[in-house]
Amino acid sequence: MGNLVLFDKRKRAIWQSFDHPTDCLLPGQNLVSGRKLIASISATNHSQGLLALSVLNGSWAAYTDTVPPQYYYSSSYADSSYYSFDGQSFTSLHYPTNSTTQFMKIGPDGHLKVSQWSVVDWNEVSDILSPYVENCGYPMVCGSYSICTNNGQCTCPPQENFFRPFSERKPDLGCSQLTSICCNSSQYHSFVELKNTTCFAFNVDLELNSSKLWLAQTMLEDCKRACLNNCSCKAAVFEYRWEGEHCLLLNEVFSLTDSEEGRGKTVFLKVQNTSKAQTQSLIIPLSGGKKSRPFKVIIGSTLAAFFGIILSIATCFVIFRKKAHESRKAADILDLAPILPGILTRFSYNELKIITDDFSGKLGEGGFGCVYEGTLRNRTNIAVKNLDGVGQVKDSFLTEVKAVGGIHHINLVKLIGFCAEKIHRLLIYEYMVNGSLDRWITHENKENGLTWSTRQRIISDIAKGLAYLHEDCSHKIIHLDIKPQNILLDQYLNAKISDFGLSMLIEKDKSKVVTRMRGTQGYLAPEWWSSVITEKVDVYAFGIVLLEILCGRKNLDWAQPDEENVHLLSVFRRKAEQEQLIDMVDKNNEDMQLHREAVTEMMSLAAWCLQGDFSKRPSMSLVVKALEGLVTVETNLNYDFTHVPDVGAGNQEREVIISSKFPSILSGPR
Template structure:
């Protein structure tokens, strides 16, 4: 009996050893599964990866998870890693099956990746979870990518014979597939549908998304740069409502018939190339599908501001010999482009000038629908008056009779890419490039010095005079009665007694809300007009401050500002009477309860514009510049027609119109404060920053800080930064509102405006009047944006940083205004 047991154990051992050997042999020959069922997980282990020498002299590691194909094209799904830098992508690779070899994967090419903008490291994990979600997490557990299929009845993961990675359901129906989320390549049989695009990588060694895209629109197929607006360098019609990579053709292009593995790749330089498995057992370029374009017709052939001449790159050269405006970024790599010696400053627009480059052409001009018919001088004027304009392209309609009165077509550019130099042409476009002059002539300097001296003397006289007037006023007011004081308040404001307001508010029984300086109550005048009464706390002794600000704020009238209609100044009682806003504050409509669901896209867009117009008026159109300091949804009120009005000036500071900055103590609401509060150098741009946050909350339908979210999504600005880097801003649009999802593309465009307002460097934020123009479609927004919205600004605060502009500093503490609107 013992002998039989020993024999049985030995037989089992031999069988297991044989199975292990067969399994190893099958792995070498590529007999991996093409399907996995949930739950399943895979760890990116370098020890189990196959080492492959890349064509760009880099060494890559491939760890297969699924494999498909035993004859002809072979597809692998797995980890694809740069061995030196330990950066890995989860994706799909294409290769060619070679018989009579133990190497199951030869010279593969990556044709799809899930995390191209966010590589993982060794020991990262891919999981096909029980809930149906396919997720990729880094070695430290950080979530990197998800298929977002949680709860969608996923049964498994399959790599098809076409190289399509599919999450399938109980009936083998596709629930998610990689073909619907293309990166930079197309496989045979794959369609590029309407609204989809290919986005080139930054370079052969940098896998992240670059700025060139190839997209299918409603009626066209175009290649363009990701600027704002996009600059198109190739445009064609559609053979079908989609572009399909067929055997022998692609959207009208004739390509070689596929007898071996093929794929199309949109390259970092903007070329669209077909690759095919060759005799050298690797992929080689067969045809460039955009060969009819010249070498200089590609946007980044010579980089930003680069001049392309017969395939050679250089910088724009000035003709007057007085000043150099451009430098090569790298002298040994002229194709990387050029940079401005002095960046264009919106604060010194008087020093802008346009360089006129003749016999040039610009790739985006003829394909653009944004060009307008006008005169050359008007074209120049439009660019000079718009700080976002970096250059203008002008083309005379009548090339034979060109003069100042001849019309042509004008295109304004917010960013300048490669320029083509047509040395043998005399009738092409004229490029007007904006530059910043750094020299100041002697006469101008003398004028500035003289004006500063006279201004200083005048200032001393004014200070002395003001002190005398103030002393006389204090002496006179000490003998005035309260009634005499108030009788000098000009304007149409009504004065109410405390008993009167107590009666109309039913003894302050209907509380609307509570602000920083008191509570707000609903009331009704004898004629039936509803009002909101704010009772201010702790201001019994601030007679001068209270009456001065009633006088100023009461004179402000704008459709997008809550109107102050009266006040009470009686003994210790300080009350303000405002117009009543039927729909209350904005916060409950964008992230509170069921009401949020009913606020459609059109209303949200109008509210954003209304807020911008109200702030623009406070900053630029009042007799005093008024900085609000506390822009947030609770301080935006909605009337019965959902028109938005800015309320609660309780933290505002009146600033003279010729003062550019103010130093004061920190004030406002945490979560809406601009980074420059850390430096205590404050301008009206703190309101622009807060407006950017409110704008983001309106578009996303959530709070800036939401503790109900997972840790990495609690801060809206962090999500904004991450989604912008992933080019997935559409994922942030309010998902709980169907109308917002219908207008998701428009909402994403407005997010770019919000990002402009959220620049951490306050000098790069637009003014509110410029924001209004952008919202009205009159001006294009800035596109060169930094999405790290919360880092402290490094802007200089001294005289050098101001370059001649006066910085206004307040040494003593400022009393906050108490004119707070209802909440």
């Protein structure tokens, strides 16, 4: 049946997966009161979304899992071959009984579908709600604050001063308010009225909407006043019915419906007006009631002409500035036009202020800006990097969009969108819930110390990400700032490389460029002090990060009691010469101590990556193969990691050599 059951010694079932459904029901599985199916955010993001299905008050219902919930379907009957309902338990059935494997699932769009296995793939055989819920009746069909029309189109409310689509190319993603509602300035709250418009919650029995936000027998003005007096209310839905007027207050605004059936129904969207200072006219009194003399007429005419000239000059100046600004803005768009692959979302600055709660939650700070936490309308968490500074900001912004916008790899942090508006340059990334690697390898999270197997996976993830950057992506990239702070961990402690903020693009037919020294002290390859820079500088930095992970300490640790132990590479060289590498294994982790032999074997890979002669370091693809056991690590290693062969006189400007095997693009620190 697909039920995972845990038995005790007497073979009694003490736990089973059928009692803890996620978003699916298997044939024979029951959904009872107190349990619910929760849809995922999207087909690729399996975090819990906002749509759910459960048994409630003798009915089974589909709704938004908000407070209070908003229902879009409920039923007290069992009228399907694929399920049964007895008022207390919703049971998935196997239909037809001789069919292959089936499952019932509530999707991110709110549809409840049955899928059946057919030789090589799953086929949808039934959409349970389709006979009862029209396309515009699903909460997420058009996204928040968007209106679903009877022809299936999604549009924002017509008031452009208050609403804007999240994406012009994807109108079904919904709309955002340009100015967020602030409870402290309720005197500026008003409504945008949408006639012949309704909310999906009106299509469900009033009995299910028995919360305090459902107001029966309420006059129109009382309905609007109730929403204005309730800070959490974002919209009021009013309807005239034969038994009287009804009002529903909404704490969350999802997809609305605009159709002929909406007559008699009106949606009032609460909006925030901006206060405007009242201007007063300047009145200059005239003297007496005497008639104007000729010279006064001349003076008046002269002054009028003078002020007319000044006004004309000022007008021309304003028009010139406006056109210049529009030209610069158009130039920005033109700069971005040829490099965007069509998959990034363009955000406005006001949208990002709303998404980040006015940039209140700082996640971190780098050399070229701060990173803030934000939440999209679909509850997806994001990280917003606000680039600051002068001069390089625009170049670094365009470069990062160019370098990162078109590459996709499981071990690279994904760029979701960007903002290029006036002086603002922001980048929107996926949110990595477990932060940067340095917090974990230096035991800030002692209660959640990384196990040996987890560290192995993290090391492999970093290596695969670098191998992709160096050799496999369409635009070859040297990162130039690999360090634990730029390695981020997701909820499952999978590692992803971040931060490509200062990349320098190189034409494929060019073999070298000149660049300034970049990177972070302690992770710089020794050849930075000479004149040759290749992609092997990333290999060297990877070797240091690898050693930090294995030893559970920083490369430069000034908290060490002995000065000779401050530099990790110095300790590594000394212990290698004394054949006591086992002493370097992370002493604060019991699991690492249990695998000391395996850990010390991997230290030889770190030494290979740290060779002073960059030509003797492995490529990152070779490192990946070594981690997978497909190749053996070089044995003739020099533990003097600072020794560099003579390659010519050093220069203040470094020539970055792009090998013929791995043509590359440069990228630097944030």
